[in-house]
Amino acid sequence: MLTRRRLLEGSVAGLLASASGGCNDRGSGRRVVVVGAGLSGLNAALILERWGFEVDVVEAKTRVGGRLWTLDHLPGSPEGGGNVMGAQYGRVFHMAHHLDIALRTPPRTLPSDYFIGDQRITRASWASAAANPLPEAWRSIPPQRLMGKLNDTNPLLTTRAWHDPDLMASDQSADVGLKALGFPKAAIELIDANNSYGNNLQDTSLMALYRIMGEFGRLSGPALAVKEAALGNMRLPEAMAEQLTRPVSLGNPVVSIQHSSSRVQVALASGETLEADAAILALPLPAVRTIEVNLPASQTALLNQINYHKVVQLHCIVEAPFWEASGWSGSWWTDSPLGRIFTRPIPNTPRYNMTVWINGDDCDHLHALDEATCTETITQALWQLVPEARDVTSAGQLVRWSMDPYAGGAWALWRPGQAGTAHGAIRAPTGRLFFAGEHTAEAYRGMEGAMESGERASLEIMRVLA
Amino acid sequence: MRLRVLAVFLSAVQLGLLSTSLQAAPLTGEQLYDVACRACHSLGTAPDHRVGPPLDGLLNRQAGTVDGYQFSEALRTSGWVWRLPTLLAWLTDPDAAIPNNAMNYVNPLTAEETQRLSEWLLQQP
Ligand SMILES: Cc1cc2nc3c(=O)[nH]c(=O)nc-3n(C[C@H](O)[C@H](O)[C@H](O)COP(=O)(O)OP(=O)(O)OC[C@H]3O[C@@H](n4cnc5c(N)ncnc54)[C@H](O)[C@@H]3O)c2cc1C
Numbered sequence: 001m002l003t004r005r006r007l008l009e010g011s012v013a014g015l016l017a018s019a020s021g022g023c024n025d026r027g028s029g030r031r032v033v034v035v036g037a038g039l040s041g042l043n044a045a046l047i048l049e050r051w052g053f054e055v056d057v058v059e060a061k062t063r064v065g066g067r068l069w070t071l072d073h074l075p076g077s078p079e080g081g082g083n084v085m086g087a088q089y090g091r092v093f094h095m096a097h098h099l100d101i102a103l104r105t106p107p108r109t110l111p112s113d114y115f116i117g118d119q120r121i122t123r124a125s126w127a128s129a130a131a132n133p134l135p136e137a138w139r140s141i142p143p144q145r146l147m148g149k150l151n152d153t154n155p156l157l158t159t160r161a162w163h164d165p166d167l168m169a170s171d172q173s174a175d176v177g178l179k180a181l182g183f184p185k186a187a188i189e190l191i192d193a194n195n196s197y198g199n200n201l202q203d204t205s206l207m208a209l210y211r212i213m214g215e216f217g218r219l220s221g222p223a224l225a226v227k228e229a230a231l232g233n234m235r236l237p238e239a240m241a242e243q244l245t246r247p248v249s250l251g252n253p254v255v256s257i258q259h260s261s262s263r264v265q266v267a268l269a270s271g272e273t274l275e276a277d278a279a280i281l282a283l284p285l286p287a288v289r290t291i292e293v294n295l296p297a298s299q300t301a302l303l304n305q306i307n308y309h310k311v312v313q314l315h316c317i318v319e320a321p322f323w324e325a326s327g328w329s330g331s332w333w334t335d336s337p338l339g340r341i342f343t344r345p346i347p348n349t350p351r352y353n354m355t356v357w358i359n360g361d362d363c364d365h366l367h368a369l370d371e372a373t374c375t376e377t378i379t380q381a382l383w384q385l386v387p388e389a390r391d392v393t394s395a396g397q398l399v400r401w402s403m404d405p406y407a408g409g410a411w412a413l414w415r416p417g418q419a420g421t422a423h424g425a426i427r428a429p430t431g432r433l434f435f436a437g438e439h440t441a442e443a444y445r446g447m448e449g450a451m452e453s454g455e456r457a458s459l460e461i462m463r464v465l466a
Numbered sequence: 467m468r469l470r471v472l473a474v475f476l477s478a479v480q481l482g483l484l485s486t487s488l489q490a491a492p493l494t495g496e497q498l499y500d501v502a503c504r505a506c507h508s509l510g511t512a513p514d515h516r517v518g519p520p521l522d523g524l525l526n527r528q529a530g531t532v533d534g535y536q537f538s539e540a541l542r543t544s545g546w547v548w549r550l551p552t553l554l555a556w557l558t559d560p561d562a563a564i565p566n567n568a569m570n571y572v573n574p575l576t577a578e579e580t581q582r583l584s585e586w587l588l589q590q591p
Contacts, residue, residue: 090506090517158561
């Protein structure tokens with residue numbers, strides 16, 4: 001616990017260090033609690049420690065990494081959370097390099113064939129297939145590329161254009177917006193079937209979709225290859241946590257936070273209270289909502305309105321490539337409740353990891369089931385769709401991000417009217433409380449966004465306390 | 467000098483204004499670089515693994531010309547030379563300065579911080 005005496009000594013040391021131009025211990029004696037040991041919290045903690053702060057990281061789960069979760073108990077160690085490191089993930093790559101985490105080019109996911117209605121369509125015959133519901137001019141576009149058509153009219157030409165007041169007309173329902181842009185009904189339905197950036201198109205901002213597509217367009221420049229950690233992405237947050245002077249406090253959820261303009265008290269489920277000069281909430285918003293904390297009413301209202309993406313995954317192990325005999329590729333993009341099926345080889349074995357990836361509102365009925373029934377429901381649907389999988393495929397692990405109280409979903413979504421403005425407001429520091437996490441990032445999303453947000457939050461703290 | 471700082475500080479303590487009255491010193495160029503740039507750029511350790519080009523010896527360097535680094539077409543053909551005004555313009559709004567660049571960066575620094583960082587960076591050998 002920080003006594004007045006220690007605070008005094010620390011502050012004097014800090015003052016003297018700055019008066020004499022010292023650097024490494026500028027934050028010395030200043031104490032920060034970081035809530036959440038995901039990439040964002042860990043990156044902020046490492047930066048603050050580097051500049052002399054005393055940092056305590058507290059984590060609800062019994063492991064670090066948060067939404068990076070390598071399923072180490074399954075063959076092939078599939079990723080239950082973040083899987084692909086984008087070509088421009090400078091911060092993630094540097095951290096991995098610095099901590100000797102080997103990266104590799106991911107084993108290639110088999111390309112998708114299609115199930116539309118209950119009709120199977122091979123990749124090669126998509127354009128001409130009778131079950132392809134698209135009108136003539138659109139038929140040759142595969143379902144997973146349809147959203148890319150937004151780049152024909154994308155007004156977001158720069159990294160921060162999604163906040164441009166002149167472009168706010170696009171911050172409208174994607175369902176309405178796509179119709180207005182002339183997307184045929186069948187195309188809109190296919191986009192809605194497996195949209196990773198909304199739970200349904202009515203409640204998704206077109207601006208948010210433009211942002212994603214614009215990013216894909218812009219970042220395809222001098223591209224390095226995408227990567228993953230060879231031994232699992234969770235090795236990265238684990239190695240980051242090991243660098244910290246003080247070990248992360250695991251299995252210890254924060255239950256309430258009191259703060260004033262100068263102090264923060266963080267109460268843990270263990271009954272302990274941590275006192276500090278500042279705290280960073282490096283948490284997804286649904287997890288923030290479970291903590292009792294006095295935020296301004298307008299900020300609380302906003303936090304409560306942000307939706308998170310629903311994702312249910314069933315990770316399966318395939319003993320042999322059952323699809324080869326029948327001429328299929330092994331992965332499927334479907335408009336069925338099963339969503340997408342991603343299959344990739346486990347290196348140096350004859351086996352494959354197969355992930356059934358269901359997202360959006362299709363998850364609702366699965367969330368209502370207990371774990372065993374949910375697994376059984378998905379497996380039965382899989383056998384029905386692909387009967388030949390049955391003898392060689394076994395279910396390994398069910399992952400339901402929305403049901404994890406410390407995640408509450410896969411990532412933040414932007415509803416109509418939120419993309420332009422909500423984003424800045426939800427991360428605004430209040431008193432000595434600061435916010436990090438992928439949902440607060442500006443230029444990137446995902447893992448790199450989490451790292452970026454940790455930089456921004458530590459900068460905000462250093463400004464006030466260094 | 468130090469004693470005077472301490473004296474001022476102690477009187478603040480006596481007034482009970484401890485944490486709130488303590489004005490944090492502005493962050494140095496080195497700190498700003500460390501937090502905001504270091505993950506993507508190096509200073510003088512080539513060859514480098516980072517996503518951005520090395521930034522050592524930046525003063526008067528032609529933009530987009532580091533050997534062995536694959537710059538965007540936009541930066542290579544920009545004709546820019548790195549000096550204080552160009553660096554400030556670039557960091558303040560990279561997309562406005564050189565459209566279609568590949569930095570994908572939104573500067574989190576204030577105008578004064580950007581100035582301090584730039585002055586510091588242009589002095590690095
Ligand atoms: C299925 C899935 C696929 C993804 N795919 C990709 C991808 O391919 N590429 C990519 O870049 N990104 C991907 N992501 C996103 C990426 O994983 C996240 O953006 C990133 O890991 C988020 O880091 P974070 O620090 O913001 O949050 P988190 O990792 O969620 O960290 C928050 C931490 O806070 C803890 N916590 C919560 N509540 C409390 C509490 N009350 N007290 C204490 N601790 C608490 C949590 O347990 C967690 O450890 C994916 C995510 C998911 C779920």
